[in-house]
Amino acid sequence: MKNLFSFGTPAELAINFTGEDSRRKEGDLLIYAPTDDISGTLRLTAKKLDHGGIKVELIGVIQTTVDKSSQFEFTASVRALLQSDTLDGTEVHPAFVHRVVLTVVQELPFAFVNVDKPHESYYGKTVKLRYFVRATVLRSYAPNLTKEQDFLVHSPEVAPELNSTIKMEVGIEDCLHIEFEYNKSKYARCSHVCPYTWKSSSVRRYHLDDVVVGKVYFLLVRIKIKHMELAIVRREASGSGLDKLTDTETVTKFEIMDGAPVKGESIPVRLFLGGVGLTPTFKNVNNKFSVKYFLNLVLVDEEDRRYFKQQEITLWRKQV
Structure with missing residues (x-):
């Protein structure tokens, strides 16, 4: 039995x-x-x-x-x-x-x-x-x-069409004017009250092994800048209503300038995306979640005040 x-x-x-x-x-x-x-x-x-x-x-x-x-x-x-x-x-x-x-x-x-x-x-x-x-x-x-x-x-995508010019307006009135140009697209400065204002006409697209190449031009410098950073920020959102969850994470950052800049100075930028741990951008997948990426330009003055703004970028996978 x-x-x-x-x-x-x-x-x-x-x-x-x-x-x-x-x-x-x-x-x-x-x-x-x-x-x-x-x-x-x-x-x-x-x-x-x-x-x-x-x-x-x-x-x-x-x-x-x-x-x-x-x-x-x-x-x-x-x-x-x-x-x-x-x-x-x-x-x-x-x-x-x-x-x-x-x-x-x-x-x-x-x-x-x-x-x-x-x-x-x-x-x-x-x-x-x-x-x-x-x-x-x-x-x-x-x-x-x-x-x-x-x-x-992993879902590879077809290479997108070339982006049109992106314009970012950054400025502290009568104190700091900056122009950020990268990968043949240009950010244009403006003069508004601190903190930065930022306007863009489109979203820049990069594949996951791409390189962000550009320069930061200082057109007017009347505050004492200590250093400048460039970071990639991931913003993840899931759920909806009272159940909505959001997480913001700095994936990587590096210092692109140490010391006070002078008028007319340009700082080169070269940011390698490969090996950083990025994913493609996700846009409202099944109405459940989204993942967005941003370039974050940060300037820190001698009193440790931080001036920053973000520009959204779209990431895509070139190959499996």
Whole structure:
């Protein structure tokens, strides 16, 4: 009687993707393009396992980091690997049609062909967009056994058209006038009361391995500037209404000037985006979240007062 009704020893589940050794990774996760098929094997190890079937699912979800139980599933596909009455030709008593015994090791291949993967993966502070394969061993008299394995989807884009001129108006009336020119686009100064004002006619686009190249011109300097910084800021927003979450993070920054500038001086700027840990810009993905990036120009005077303003930039992925 014990042999008939015991739950057996739980199995160890491992999900292995095809071509793991040759495929690119980011951290520990494999990288796929949206059009790539996802295939591999599910490896089960157990001395004894009673189950009512084994399945694998490819799932894409958006979930907030505050409440992981609240998630939006935007893609899903299921593959049945084993039925309860077809494992190793085991005979099953009619009274226990859901009972099958799995011994030692079983490797079960799976493949997800032409499954829609519409969005790029994103792991942020307040929100995650995840893709993963989930294996489930169904059991009638005990909790199901599950195993999840994440993977990344990177979505390359076609090179956008060249940007029109961007104009940034920066100034402290009768004290400081600056002109910031980069990558053949020009920021034009103005004279308004501190802090800076900033106006732009369009958003500059850069791919993730691009280089921001330019110069900062000091047209008028009547305050004592101590140093100047250029930073990239990421602003992440998820949810809506009372549940809206926002996180602002300085991804990287560097000092482009140390010491007081003089009128007519120009400071070169060269900011490499590759290897910084940037992602593409996300615009209202499934009405769930957005991610924006900004160039942040900061000047600090001798009294440690900071004058700054941000210019939005759009980041895109050139290749997987």
